[in-house]
Amino acid sequence: MLKVKDLNVYYGVIHALKGIDFNVPENKIVTLIGSNGAGKSSTLKAVAGLVKPKGKISFLGHNIVGKRAYKITKQGLALVPEGRHVFVNLSITENLRMGAFGKKYSELKPLYKKAFDMFPILKERANQKAGTLSGGEQQMLALARALMSEPSLLMLDEPSLGLAPKIVAEVFDIIKSLNRGGMTILLVEQNAGLALKIADYAYVLENGAITLEGDAKSVLNNEQVRKSYLGEI
Amino acid sequence: MNITIILQQLVNGLSLGSLYGLIAIGYTMVYGVIRLINFAHGDIMMVGTYFALFAATTFLLPWWAAFIVAIALAALLGVFIDKVAYKPLRNASRISSLITAIGVSFLLENLFLVLFGGVPRAFKIPQVFSGVVHLNGVIIPIIALITPIVAIVCLLLLMQILQHTKYGIAMRALSLDMETTRIMGANVDAIIAFVFAIGSALAAIGGIFWALRYPSINPLMGIMPGLKAFAAAVLGGIGSVPGAALGGFIIGITEILVVAFLPSLAGYKDAFAFLLLIFVLLFKPTGIMGEDLEKGRF
Numbered sequence: 001m002l003k004v005k006d007l008n009v010y011y012g013v014i015h016a017l018k019g020i021d022f023n024v025p026e027n028k029i030v031t032l033i034g035s036n037g038a039g040k041s042s043t044l045k046a047v048a049g050l051v052k053p054k055g056k057i058s059f060l061g062h063n064i065v066g067k068r069a070y071k072i073t074k075q076g077l078a079l080v081p082e083g084r085h086v087f088v089n090l091s092i093t094e095n096l097r098m099g100a101f102g103k104k105y106s107e108l109k110p111l112y113k114k115a116f117d118m119f120p121i122l123k124e125r126a127n128q129k130a131g132t133l134s135g136g137e138q139q140m141l142a143l144a145r146a147l148m149s150e151p152s153l154l155m156l157d158e159p160s161l162g163l164a165p166k167i168v169a170e171v172f173d174i175i176k177s178l179n180r181g182g183m184t185i186l187l188v189e190q191n192a193g194l195a196l197k198i199a200d201y202a203y204v205l206e207n208g209a210i211t212l213e214g215d216a217k218s219v220l221n222n223e224q225v226r227k228s229y230l231g232e233i
Numbered sequence: 234m235n236i237t238i239i240l241q242q243l244v245n246g247l248s249l250g251s252l253y254g255l256i257a258i259g260y261t262m263v264y265g266v267i268r269l270i271n272f273a274h275g276d277i278m279m280v281g282t283y284f285a286l287f288a289a290t291t292f293l294l295p296w297w298a299a300f301i302v303a304i305a306l307a308a309l310l311g312v313f314i315d316k317v318a319y320k321p322l323r324n325a326s327r328i329s330s331l332i333t334a335i336g337v338s339f340l341l342e343n344l345f346l347v348l349f350g351g352v353p354r355a356f357k358i359p360q361v362f363s364g365v366v367h368l369n370g371v372i373i374p375i376i377a378l379i380t381p382i383v384a385i386v387c388l389l390l391l392m393q394i395l396q397h398t399k400y401g402i403a404m405r406a407l408s409l410d411m412e413t414t415r416i417m418g419a420n421v422d423a424i425i426a427f428v429f430a431i432g433s434a435l436a437a438i439g440g441i442f443w444a445l446r447y448p449s450i451n452p453l454m455g456i457m458p459g460l461k462a463f464a465a466a467v468l469g470g471i472g473s474v475p476g477a478a479l480g481g482f483i484i485g486i487t488e489i490l491v492v493a494f495l496p497s498l499a500g501y502k503d504a505f506a507f508l509l510l511i512f513v514l515l516f517k518p519t520g521i522m523g524e525d526l527e528k529g530r531f
Contacts, residue, residue, distance in 0.1 A: 073418035101399065
Protein backbone atom coordinates (compact mmCIF):
# COMPACT_ATOMS: atom_id res chain seq x y z
CA MET A 1 0.00 0.00 0.00
CA LEU A 2 2.76 2.39 1.00
CA LYS A 3 6.24 1.96 -0.46
CA VAL A 4 9.00 4.31 0.63
CA LYS A 5 12.41 4.31 -1.02
CA ASP A 6 15.49 6.37 -0.17
CA LEU A 7 13.54 8.96 1.81
CA ASN A 8 15.56 12.01 2.86
CA VAL A 9 14.43 14.98 4.92
CA TYR A 10 16.50 18.08 5.53
CA TYR A 11 15.76 20.89 7.99
CA GLY A 12 18.18 23.54 6.78
CA VAL A 13 21.58 21.93 7.28
CA ILE A 14 20.26 19.15 9.49
CA HIS A 15 19.89 15.85 7.67
CA ALA A 16 17.02 14.37 9.68
CA LEU A 17 16.25 11.31 7.57
CA LYS A 18 19.11 9.67 5.75
CA GLY A 19 17.64 7.62 2.95
CA ILE A 20 15.28 5.18 4.62
CA ASP A 21 13.31 2.41 2.92
CA PHE A 22 10.19 0.79 4.28
CA ASN A 23 6.91 -0.77 3.20
CA VAL A 24 3.46 -0.92 4.69
CA PRO A 25 1.52 -3.83 3.16
CA GLU A 26 -2.26 -3.89 3.09
CA ASN A 27 -4.15 -4.93 6.26
CA LYS A 28 -0.98 -4.95 8.35
CA ILE A 29 0.21 -2.95 11.33
CA VAL A 30 3.73 -1.72 10.71
CA THR A 31 5.56 0.09 13.45
CA LEU A 32 8.50 2.45 13.45
CA ILE A 33 10.22 2.49 16.82
CA GLY A 34 13.15 4.51 18.02
CA SER A 35 14.17 7.05 20.59
CA ASN A 36 13.42 10.74 20.69
CA GLY A 37 14.79 12.59 17.68
CA ALA A 38 15.45 9.44 15.65
CA GLY A 39 13.30 10.77 12.81
CA LYS A 40 10.02 8.95 13.43
CA SER A 41 7.78 12.02 13.29
CA SER A 42 9.72 13.40 10.34
CA THR A 43 8.98 10.20 8.46
CA LEU A 44 5.23 10.51 9.03
CA LYS A 45 5.25 14.23 8.21
CA ALA A 46 7.14 13.55 4.98
CA VAL A 47 4.62 10.89 3.95
CA ALA A 48 1.68 13.17 4.84
CA GLY A 49 3.18 16.03 2.83
CA LEU A 50 3.80 18.37 5.75
CA VAL A 51 7.53 18.49 5.11
CA LYS A 52 9.11 18.28 1.67
CA PRO A 53 11.22 15.14 1.35
CA LYS A 54 13.54 13.78 -1.30
CA GLY A 55 13.15 10.24 -2.51
CA LYS A 56 10.25 8.05 -3.56
CA ILE A 57 6.96 7.57 -1.78
CA SER A 58 4.37 5.50 -3.56
CA PHE A 59 0.90 5.34 -2.03
CA LEU A 60 -1.66 3.04 -3.66
CA GLY A 61 0.55 3.05 -6.73
CA HIS A 62 0.75 6.85 -7.03
CA ASN A 63 3.85 8.91 -6.42
CA ILE A 64 3.02 11.41 -3.66
CA VAL A 65 6.38 13.16 -3.18
CA GLY A 66 5.96 16.92 -3.61
CA LYS A 67 2.17 16.72 -3.46
CA ARG A 68 0.39 19.07 -1.12
CA ALA A 69 -0.81 17.67 2.18
CA TYR A 70 -4.52 18.17 1.54
CA LYS A 71 -4.30 16.28 -1.75
CA ILE A 72 -2.49 13.37 -0.11
CA THR A 73 -5.21 13.26 2.55
CA LYS A 74 -7.85 13.15 -0.17
CA GLN A 75 -6.12 10.14 -1.72
CA GLY A 76 -6.89 8.19 1.43
CA LEU A 77 -4.15 8.81 3.92
CA ALA A 78 -4.90 10.01 7.44
CA LEU A 79 -2.48 11.13 10.13
CA VAL A 80 -3.19 11.35 13.82
CA PRO A 81 -0.51 13.86 14.78
CA GLU A 82 1.76 13.68 17.79
CA GLY A 83 0.18 15.43 20.75
CA ARG A 84 -3.30 14.83 19.24
CA HIS A 85 -3.82 18.38 17.97
CA VAL A 86 -7.58 18.34 18.23
CA PHE A 87 -9.17 21.71 17.49
CA VAL A 88 -9.80 22.80 21.08
CA ASN A 89 -11.84 25.81 19.91
CA LEU A 90 -14.30 23.62 18.00
CA SER A 91 -16.97 21.30 19.32
CA ILE A 92 -16.52 17.56 19.05
CA THR A 93 -18.96 17.38 16.15
CA GLU A 94 -17.10 20.20 14.39
CA ASN A 95 -13.80 18.37 14.89
CA LEU A 96 -15.35 15.32 13.23
CA ARG A 97 -16.70 17.56 10.45
CA MET A 98 -13.14 18.75 9.81
CA GLY A 99 -11.96 15.14 9.65
CA ALA A 100 -14.56 14.55 6.94
CA PHE A 101 -13.63 17.74 5.07
CA GLY A 102 -13.38 15.95 1.73
CA LYS A 103 -16.77 14.24 2.19
CA LYS A 104 -20.06 15.39 0.74
CA TYR A 105 -22.80 16.63 3.07
CA SER A 106 -24.94 13.61 2.21
CA GLU A 107 -22.19 11.21 3.28
CA LEU A 108 -21.82 12.64 6.78
CA LYS A 109 -24.65 11.02 8.72
CA PRO A 110 -23.43 7.41 8.60
CA LEU A 111 -19.89 8.59 9.32
CA TYR A 112 -20.98 10.41 12.49
CA LYS A 113 -22.95 7.37 13.55
CA LYS A 114 -19.95 5.11 13.04
CA ALA A 115 -17.68 7.44 15.02
CA PHE A 116 -20.15 7.78 17.88
CA ASP A 117 -20.77 4.02 17.99
CA MET A 118 -17.07 3.38 18.24
CA PHE A 119 -16.46 6.16 20.78
CA PRO A 120 -19.63 6.55 22.90
CA ILE A 121 -17.90 9.08 25.15
CA LEU A 122 -17.78 11.49 22.21
CA LYS A 123 -21.50 11.17 21.61
CA GLU A 124 -22.33 12.25 25.15
CA ARG A 125 -20.32 15.41 24.65
CA ALA A 126 -20.97 16.04 20.97
CA ASN A 127 -21.58 19.76 21.42
CA GLN A 128 -18.85 20.45 23.96
CA LYS A 129 -15.64 22.15 22.95
CA ALA A 130 -12.83 19.66 22.42
CA GLY A 131 -10.72 21.70 24.83
CA THR A 132 -12.88 20.46 27.71
CA LEU A 133 -11.93 16.81 27.08
CA SER A 134 -9.28 14.92 29.04
CA GLY A 135 -6.07 13.81 27.32
CA GLY A 136 -7.39 10.30 26.74
CA GLU A 137 -10.67 11.58 25.34
CA GLN A 138 -8.79 13.95 23.06
CA GLN A 139 -6.78 11.00 21.74
CA MET A 140 -10.03 9.18 21.02
CA LEU A 141 -11.33 12.26 19.25
CA ALA A 142 -8.14 12.61 17.20
CA LEU A 143 -8.53 8.97 16.18
CA ALA A 144 -12.24 9.35 15.38
CA ARG A 145 -11.52 12.52 13.41
CA ALA A 146 -8.89 10.74 11.29
CA LEU A 147 -11.31 7.87 10.60
CA MET A 148 -13.98 10.29 9.33
CA SER A 149 -12.12 10.50 6.01
CA GLU A 150 -12.40 6.69 5.65
CA PRO A 151 -8.67 6.39 4.99
CA SER A 152 -6.95 3.46 3.33
CA LEU A 153 -3.90 4.03 5.52
CA LEU A 154 -3.98 5.33 9.07
CA MET A 155 -0.77 6.80 10.45
CA LEU A 156 -0.51 7.26 14.22
CA ASP A 157 2.21 9.39 15.76
CA GLU A 158 2.87 8.49 19.41
CA PRO A 159 -0.72 7.69 20.40
CA SER A 160 0.40 6.71 23.93
CA LEU A 161 2.12 10.02 24.64
CA GLY A 162 1.15 11.52 27.97
CA LEU A 163 -1.69 9.09 28.68
CA ALA A 164 -2.34 6.98 31.77
CA PRO A 165 -1.51 3.26 31.30
CA LYS A 166 -5.16 2.26 31.47
CA ILE A 167 -6.06 4.70 28.67
CA VAL A 168 -3.05 3.59 26.63
CA ALA A 169 -4.30 0.00 26.81
CA GLU A 170 -7.70 1.17 25.64
CA VAL A 171 -6.22 3.10 22.71
CA PHE A 172 -4.13 0.12 21.65
CA ASP A 173 -7.17 -2.18 21.85
CA ILE A 174 -8.95 0.15 19.47
CA ILE A 175 -5.98 0.20 17.09
CA LYS A 176 -5.89 -3.59 17.14
CA SER A 177 -9.62 -3.87 16.47
CA LEU A 178 -9.41 -1.35 13.64
CA ASN A 179 -6.74 -3.52 12.08
CA ARG A 180 -8.91 -6.61 12.50
CA GLY A 181 -11.57 -4.73 10.59
CA GLY A 182 -9.14 -4.40 7.68
CA MET A 183 -7.43 -1.07 8.38
CA THR A 184 -3.80 -0.70 7.34
CA ILE A 185 -1.82 1.08 10.04
CA LEU A 186 1.57 2.74 10.31
CA LEU A 187 2.32 3.22 13.99
CA VAL A 188 5.12 5.35 15.38
CA GLU A 189 5.87 4.78 19.06
CA GLN A 190 8.47 5.42 21.68
CA ASN A 191 6.79 2.78 23.79
CA ALA A 192 8.39 -0.01 21.79
CA GLY A 193 7.12 -2.88 23.93
CA LEU A 194 3.49 -1.93 23.35
CA ALA A 195 3.93 -1.25 19.67
CA LEU A 196 5.75 -4.52 18.98
CA LYS A 197 3.02 -6.50 20.73
CA ILE A 198 0.32 -5.39 18.30
CA ALA A 199 2.42 -4.90 15.14
CA ASP A 200 3.06 -7.38 12.34
CA TYR A 201 6.30 -5.87 11.13
CA ALA A 202 8.74 -3.42 12.69
CA TYR A 203 11.51 -1.05 11.73
CA VAL A 204 14.00 0.40 14.21
CA LEU A 205 15.03 3.96 13.47
CA GLU A 206 18.24 5.45 14.87
CA ASN A 207 19.63 8.86 13.98
CA GLY A 208 17.62 9.06 10.79
CA ALA A 209 18.49 5.61 9.48
CA ILE A 210 16.91 2.18 9.76
CA THR A 211 19.18 -0.11 11.73
CA LEU A 212 16.97 -3.16 12.11
CA GLU A 213 13.80 -4.57 10.61
CA GLY A 214 11.82 -7.77 10.79
CA ASP A 215 8.68 -9.46 12.04
CA ALA A 216 7.50 -7.73 15.18
CA LYS A 217 8.09 -10.94 17.18
CA SER A 218 11.68 -11.30 16.05
CA VAL A 219 12.39 -7.63 16.74
CA LEU A 220 10.79 -8.02 20.17
CA ASN A 221 13.19 -10.87 20.90
CA ASN A 222 16.25 -9.08 19.52
CA GLU A 223 18.79 -8.63 22.28
CA GLN A 224 19.85 -5.16 21.16
CA VAL A 225 16.25 -3.97 21.05
CA ARG A 226 15.52 -5.43 24.47
CA LYS A 227 18.50 -3.53 25.85
CA SER A 228 17.95 -0.21 24.11
CA TYR A 229 14.20 0.14 23.96
CA LEU A 230 12.62 -2.24 26.41
CA GLY A 231 14.77 -1.33 29.39
CA GLU A 232 16.14 -4.84 30.00
CA ILE A 233 19.68 -5.44 31.07
CA MET B 234 -30.00 69.03 25.73
CA ASN B 235 -33.15 66.94 25.49
CA ILE B 236 -34.01 63.35 24.83
CA THR B 237 -34.75 64.00 21.17
CA ILE B 238 -31.27 65.17 20.46
CA ILE B 239 -29.72 62.37 22.46
CA LEU B 240 -31.73 59.81 20.49
CA GLN B 241 -30.78 61.47 17.25
CA GLN B 242 -27.11 61.39 18.16
CA LEU B 243 -27.31 57.77 19.29
CA VAL B 244 -28.76 56.70 15.96
CA ASN B 245 -26.10 58.71 14.23
CA GLY B 246 -23.35 57.08 16.32
CA LEU B 247 -24.79 53.64 15.76
CA SER B 248 -24.73 54.26 12.03
CA LEU B 249 -21.13 55.48 12.00
CA GLY B 250 -20.16 52.67 14.35
CA SER B 251 -21.63 50.02 12.08
CA LEU B 252 -19.39 51.30 9.28
CA TYR B 253 -16.33 50.93 11.51
CA GLY B 254 -17.60 47.52 12.52
CA LEU B 255 -18.00 46.34 8.92
CA ILE B 256 -14.44 47.35 8.13
CA ALA B 257 -13.08 45.99 11.44
CA ILE B 258 -14.38 42.49 10.67
CA GLY B 259 -11.92 42.22 7.78
CA TYR B 260 -9.00 43.16 10.00
CA THR B 261 -9.99 40.71 12.65
CA MET B 262 -10.61 37.74 10.35
CA VAL B 263 -7.39 38.13 8.42
CA TYR B 264 -5.52 38.46 11.70
CA GLY B 265 -7.30 35.38 13.01
CA VAL B 266 -6.15 33.11 10.20
CA ILE B 267 -2.69 34.40 9.26
CA ARG B 268 -1.78 36.74 12.15
CA LEU B 269 -1.37 39.68 9.79
CA ILE B 270 -2.64 43.22 10.34
CA ASN B 271 -3.68 43.99 6.79
CA PHE B 272 -2.96 47.71 6.68
CA ALA B 273 -4.18 47.84 3.09
CA HIS B 274 -7.69 47.02 4.31
CA GLY B 275 -8.85 50.65 4.54
CA ASP B 276 -7.63 51.17 0.98
CA ILE B 277 -9.62 48.19 -0.23
CA MET B 278 -12.62 50.03 1.18
CA MET B 279 -11.63 53.09 -0.86
CA VAL B 280 -11.14 51.06 -4.04
CA GLY B 281 -14.52 49.38 -3.50
CA THR B 282 -16.16 52.79 -3.30
CA TYR B 283 -14.49 53.88 -6.55
CA PHE B 284 -15.67 50.65 -8.20
CA ALA B 285 -19.22 51.55 -7.18
CA LEU B 286 -18.81 55.09 -8.50
CA PHE B 287 -17.50 53.96 -11.89
CA ALA B 288 -20.04 51.16 -12.21
CA ALA B 289 -22.81 53.70 -11.68
CA THR B 290 -21.44 56.67 -13.63
CA THR B 291 -19.19 55.25 -16.35
CA PHE B 292 -21.02 51.99 -16.97
CA LEU B 293 -24.43 53.43 -16.12
CA LEU B 294 -25.54 50.46 -14.05
CA PRO B 295 -28.53 50.89 -11.75
CA TRP B 296 -27.36 51.62 -8.20
CA TRP B 297 -28.04 48.16 -6.79
CA ALA B 298 -26.19 46.45 -9.64
CA ALA B 299 -23.31 48.91 -9.29
CA PHE B 300 -23.06 48.09 -5.58
CA ILE B 301 -23.10 44.35 -6.19
CA VAL B 302 -20.45 44.60 -8.91
CA ALA B 303 -18.27 46.81 -6.70
CA ILE B 304 -18.54 44.44 -3.73
CA ALA B 305 -17.66 41.45 -5.91
CA LEU B 306 -14.70 43.25 -7.51
CA ALA B 307 -13.41 44.33 -4.09
CA ALA B 308 -13.59 40.71 -2.94
CA LEU B 309 -11.54 39.68 -5.99
CA LEU B 310 -9.06 42.47 -5.29
CA GLY B 311 -8.61 41.20 -1.72
CA VAL B 312 -7.94 37.68 -2.98
CA PHE B 313 -5.54 39.03 -5.61
CA ILE B 314 -3.59 41.09 -3.05
CA ASP B 315 -3.27 38.06 -0.80
CA LYS B 316 -2.04 35.95 -3.70
CA VAL B 317 0.61 38.31 -5.02
CA ALA B 318 1.70 40.15 -1.87
CA TYR B 319 1.11 38.02 1.23
CA LYS B 320 1.07 34.40 0.14
CA PRO B 321 4.73 34.35 -0.95
CA LEU B 322 5.59 35.53 2.58
CA ARG B 323 3.45 33.00 4.46
CA ASN B 324 6.49 31.36 6.01
CA ALA B 325 8.51 34.54 6.41
CA SER B 326 8.66 36.52 9.64
CA ARG B 327 5.50 38.40 10.55
CA ILE B 328 7.18 41.77 10.30
CA SER B 329 7.88 41.13 6.59
CA SER B 330 4.19 40.67 5.84
CA LEU B 331 3.31 43.67 7.97
CA ILE B 332 5.67 45.93 6.05
CA THR B 333 4.36 44.48 2.80
CA ALA B 334 0.82 45.36 3.91
CA ILE B 335 1.88 48.97 4.48
CA GLY B 336 3.49 48.90 1.03
CA VAL B 337 0.30 47.62 -0.58
CA SER B 338 -1.60 50.38 1.20
CA PHE B 339 0.70 53.10 -0.22
CA LEU B 340 0.55 51.48 -3.64
CA LEU B 341 -3.26 51.55 -3.78
CA GLU B 342 -3.50 55.12 -2.47
CA ASN B 343 -0.94 56.50 -4.87
CA LEU B 344 -2.09 54.43 -7.81
CA PHE B 345 -5.57 55.93 -7.43
CA LEU B 346 -4.11 59.41 -6.94
CA VAL B 347 -2.21 59.07 -10.20
CA LEU B 348 -5.09 57.50 -12.12
CA PHE B 349 -7.99 59.59 -10.88
CA GLY B 350 -6.44 62.64 -9.25
CA GLY B 351 -6.76 63.95 -5.72
CA VAL B 352 -9.81 66.09 -6.37
CA PRO B 353 -12.77 64.61 -4.49
CA ARG B 354 -15.53 63.21 -6.65
CA ALA B 355 -19.21 63.37 -5.93
CA PHE B 356 -20.86 60.07 -5.07
CA LYS B 357 -24.40 60.11 -6.38
CA ILE B 358 -26.90 59.05 -3.75
CA PRO B 359 -29.77 56.93 -5.05
CA GLN B 360 -33.25 58.21 -4.26
CA VAL B 361 -34.04 55.40 -1.80
CA PHE B 362 -31.17 56.37 0.48
CA SER B 363 -31.94 60.08 0.68
CA GLY B 364 -34.63 61.66 2.78
CA VAL B 365 -35.45 61.56 6.45
CA VAL B 366 -38.00 59.95 8.71
CA HIS B 367 -39.73 61.66 11.62
CA LEU B 368 -40.21 59.56 14.71
CA ASN B 369 -41.92 61.48 17.52
CA GLY B 370 -40.04 64.59 16.61
CA VAL B 371 -36.73 62.79 16.16
CA ILE B 372 -35.46 63.46 12.67
CA ILE B 373 -33.39 60.61 11.35
CA PRO B 374 -31.85 60.36 7.88
CA ILE B 375 -32.94 57.13 6.21
CA ILE B 376 -29.31 56.18 5.58
CA ALA B 377 -28.61 56.32 9.31
CA LEU B 378 -31.32 53.72 9.83
CA ILE B 379 -30.36 51.49 6.92
CA THR B 380 -26.63 51.35 7.66
CA PRO B 381 -26.88 49.56 11.03
CA ILE B 382 -29.45 47.16 9.61
CA VAL B 383 -27.13 46.29 6.73
CA ALA B 384 -24.22 45.86 9.15
CA ILE B 385 -26.16 43.61 11.48
CA VAL B 386 -27.49 41.48 8.62
CA CYS B 387 -23.90 41.08 7.33
CA LEU B 388 -22.69 40.16 10.82
CA LEU B 389 -25.43 37.56 11.33
CA LEU B 390 -24.80 36.07 7.89
CA LEU B 391 -21.09 35.83 8.61
CA MET B 392 -21.71 34.19 11.99
CA GLN B 393 -23.90 31.63 10.23
CA ILE B 394 -21.12 30.90 7.76
CA LEU B 395 -18.55 30.57 10.54
CA GLN B 396 -20.71 28.34 12.73
CA HIS B 397 -22.48 26.13 10.25
CA THR B 398 -20.62 25.75 6.97
CA LYS B 399 -17.67 23.54 6.28
CA TYR B 400 -15.52 26.46 5.16
CA GLY B 401 -16.53 28.52 8.19
CA ILE B 402 -15.60 25.71 10.55
CA ALA B 403 -12.34 25.34 8.64
CA MET B 404 -11.62 29.06 9.14
CA ARG B 405 -11.98 28.61 12.87
CA ALA B 406 -9.83 25.48 12.78
CA LEU B 407 -7.24 27.34 10.74
CA SER B 408 -7.14 30.17 13.26
CA LEU B 409 -5.91 27.61 15.80
CA ASP B 410 -3.69 25.23 13.87
CA MET B 411 -2.78 25.56 10.19
CA GLU B 412 -0.82 22.32 9.88
CA THR B 413 -3.55 20.12 11.33
CA THR B 414 -6.14 21.84 9.14
CA ARG B 415 -4.02 20.78 6.14
CA ILE B 416 -4.00 17.10 7.05
CA MET B 417 -7.79 17.18 7.35
CA GLY B 418 -7.77 17.47 3.56
CA ALA B 419 -8.57 21.18 3.53
CA ASN B 420 -6.89 23.46 1.01
CA VAL B 421 -5.61 26.08 3.43
CA ASP B 422 -4.69 28.57 0.69
CA ALA B 423 -8.24 28.49 -0.64
CA ILE B 424 -9.67 29.06 2.83
CA ILE B 425 -7.37 32.03 3.42
CA ALA B 426 -8.40 33.43 0.03
CA PHE B 427 -12.04 33.04 1.09
CA VAL B 428 -11.31 35.00 4.28
CA PHE B 429 -9.77 37.82 2.23
CA ALA B 430 -12.80 37.78 -0.07
CA ILE B 431 -15.25 38.07 2.83
CA GLY B 432 -13.23 40.79 4.57
CA SER B 433 -12.79 42.82 1.38
CA ALA B 434 -16.45 42.49 0.43
CA LEU B 435 -17.46 43.80 3.86
CA ALA B 436 -14.95 46.65 3.50
CA ALA B 437 -16.53 47.58 0.16
CA ILE B 438 -19.99 47.53 1.74
CA GLY B 439 -18.59 49.77 4.48
CA GLY B 440 -17.05 52.07 1.87
CA ILE B 441 -20.24 52.36 -0.16
CA PHE B 442 -22.31 53.24 2.90
CA TRP B 443 -19.56 55.59 3.98
CA ALA B 444 -19.94 57.36 0.64
CA LEU B 445 -23.73 57.45 1.05
CA ARG B 446 -23.12 59.22 4.35
CA TYR B 447 -20.29 61.50 3.19
CA PRO B 448 -20.84 61.62 -0.58
CA SER B 449 -17.46 62.97 -1.58
CA ILE B 450 -14.77 60.39 -2.25
CA ASN B 451 -11.03 60.61 -2.79
CA PRO B 452 -8.11 58.18 -2.92
CA LEU B 453 -7.12 58.84 0.69
CA MET B 454 -10.60 58.39 2.13
CA GLY B 455 -9.79 54.90 3.40
CA ILE B 456 -6.96 55.89 5.71
CA MET B 457 -8.83 57.32 8.69
CA PRO B 458 -11.78 54.88 8.69
CA GLY B 459 -9.25 52.07 8.20
CA LEU B 460 -7.20 53.12 11.21
CA LYS B 461 -10.27 53.61 13.36
CA ALA B 462 -11.63 50.24 12.30
CA PHE B 463 -8.28 48.75 13.28
CA ALA B 464 -8.64 50.41 16.69
CA ALA B 465 -12.16 48.96 16.85
CA ALA B 466 -10.89 45.47 16.06
CA VAL B 467 -8.30 45.69 18.83
CA LEU B 468 -10.82 47.16 21.26
CA GLY B 469 -13.26 44.33 20.56
CA GLY B 470 -10.50 41.72 20.76
CA ILE B 471 -8.54 41.12 17.59
CA GLY B 472 -9.56 37.79 16.07
CA SER B 473 -13.13 37.98 17.39
CA VAL B 474 -15.80 38.77 14.79
CA PRO B 475 -18.57 39.89 17.18
CA GLY B 476 -15.85 41.77 19.07
CA ALA B 477 -14.94 43.72 15.94
CA ALA B 478 -18.57 44.74 15.44
CA LEU B 479 -18.91 45.72 19.09
CA GLY B 480 -15.65 47.70 18.99
CA GLY B 481 -16.91 49.50 15.89
CA PHE B 482 -20.16 50.49 17.59
CA ILE B 483 -18.34 51.72 20.70
CA ILE B 484 -15.90 53.86 18.72
CA GLY B 485 -18.61 55.26 16.43
CA ILE B 486 -20.93 56.17 19.27
CA THR B 487 -18.13 57.66 21.39
CA GLU B 488 -16.98 59.81 18.50
CA ILE B 489 -20.46 61.17 17.77
CA LEU B 490 -21.34 61.76 21.41
CA VAL B 491 -18.08 63.58 22.08
CA VAL B 492 -18.75 65.94 19.19
CA ALA B 493 -22.38 66.41 20.22
CA PHE B 494 -21.89 67.05 23.91
CA LEU B 495 -18.41 68.55 24.03
CA PRO B 496 -18.36 70.70 20.91
CA SER B 497 -15.19 72.41 22.10
CA LEU B 498 -13.39 69.08 21.65
CA ALA B 499 -14.86 68.45 18.20
CA GLY B 500 -11.51 69.15 16.58
CA TYR B 501 -10.08 66.17 18.46
CA LYS B 502 -12.79 63.74 17.40
CA ASP B 503 -10.37 61.57 15.47
CA ALA B 504 -8.13 61.28 18.51
CA PHE B 505 -10.70 59.48 20.67
CA ALA B 506 -10.53 56.20 18.79
CA PHE B 507 -6.78 56.13 19.25
CA LEU B 508 -7.03 57.16 22.88
CA LEU B 509 -9.28 54.15 23.39
CA LEU B 510 -6.77 52.02 21.49
CA ILE B 511 -3.95 53.13 23.79
CA PHE B 512 -6.00 52.34 26.90
CA VAL B 513 -6.95 48.91 25.59
CA LEU B 514 -3.34 48.10 24.78
CA LEU B 515 -2.27 49.28 28.22
CA PHE B 516 -4.89 47.56 30.35
CA LYS B 517 -6.46 44.74 28.37
CA PRO B 518 -4.46 43.96 25.23
CA THR B 519 -6.74 41.02 24.37
CA GLY B 520 -9.71 43.40 24.05
CA ILE B 521 -13.30 43.05 25.21
CA MET B 522 -14.16 39.71 23.63
CA GLY B 523 -10.68 38.49 22.90
CA GLU B 524 -9.14 35.45 24.51
CA ASP B 525 -5.74 33.93 24.54
CA LEU B 526 -4.61 33.90 20.90
CA GLU B 527 -3.36 30.35 21.15
CA LYS B 528 -6.90 29.12 21.72
CA GLY B 529 -8.09 29.89 18.19
CA ARG B 530 -10.60 32.45 17.02
CA PHE B 531 -13.99 33.53 15.64
